[in-house]
Amino acid sequence: MDSVTQFVLGASISGALLGPRIGPKALLIGGIVATLPDLDSFVPLDDAIDNMTYHRGFSHSVIVQTALAPFITFAIGKIAPSSWQHKKILFLTVWLALITHSLLDSLTTYGTQILWPLEIGPPVALPSVFIIDPIYTLLLLTGIAAIFLARRKPGGGYRMNRIMLGLSCAYLAVGLTGNTIISSRASADPVFRDMRIHVQPTAFNLLVWQVTAVSEDKLATGLTSLVNNCGMHNLVTVPRHQIPPGVKDIPPSVKRLEWFTDGFYSYGEKDGSQTITDLRMGFYPNYVFSFKFADKSTDEVVVVPPERIRLTYTERADELFSMITETLKGCDAS
Secondary structure (H helix, E strand, C coil), rough: HHHHHHHHHHHHHHHHCHHHHHCCCCHHHHHHHHHHHHHHHHCCCCCCCHHCCCCCCCCHCHHHHHHHHHHHHHHHHHHCHHHHHHHHHHHHHHHHHHHHHHHHHCCCCCCCCCCCCCCCCEECCCCCEEEEEEEHHEEEEHHHHHHHCCCCCCHHHHHHHHHHHHHHHHHHHHHHHHHHHHHHHHHHHHHHHHCCEEEEEECCCCCEEEEEEEEECCCEEEEEECCCCCCCEEEEECCCCCCCCCCCCCCCCHHHHHHHHCCCCEEEEHHHCCEEECCCCEECCCCCCEEEEEEEECCEEEEEEEEEECCCCHHHHHHHHHHHHHHHHHHHHC
16 A cells, blocks of 8 residues: 555554553554555665565565564654553554554555565465555544544544544455455456456445456456446457567566566567566556566567566556446446
């Protein structure tokens, strides 16, 4: 999820546990702690693909977070002595603020390497919420605002914060249920027979879902609505390409992207360059994460340092939002 949402989630948790004991400063403590895992974004890497695939790694591991929680708790106790008077609650707050960051990320498309350094396969992902979801964030913000607005009756503010935190969890449960419903529906659709299926909510909502399916030689993707059962809208079925001929040595970062995507990738060619594309973000043919990794000359294919192919906002968003609106209209829009 985005850093703002992670901050307000940590602040809400801290407000529920630590807030009644030390006051509104608990919100700042929880918010800051909850954003610590994303500091791995600032670790400089020379490879564009590595910059993407090493994020949500070690700093998002619940093993690492649990090991570091006592030290972070001690540091906070030194900086804010009033919190140390409630050190057991402070430790629980710190631990929950850290691990809920990773758990929330695991409910998005790209998932989380939640048990790093254990080798358990690709990042754990059960896509149930988009990486930015205004409704989820506003639920948390409402609870935090209540703490500040109810200063004359602080107990009421903390109670409201707990209620909104509970509602935000219920919202995620709706997303998990939606994933289950759409996955079951897609598995029964003849279009996706004998294909691996990836299901995720579309941008900023839980009503319209995208289904992406791959086989060795085919890619199929389309949109469907959770509020009606009108089948797939904007269905696209195209060939899926494997390693291009002439590329003898696939760079390690490119192989890592194959792993990172859990197999939902496709090789291709654009403007004479060989590319690899993550098929889970965007809609065919405008995907968010596509990388050039080789140039094709007249005689041979030359591997080059991976470079991300960036799209304009219009290419990425305008058509997709139009398709989402069409899917919401129901069966008549097909």
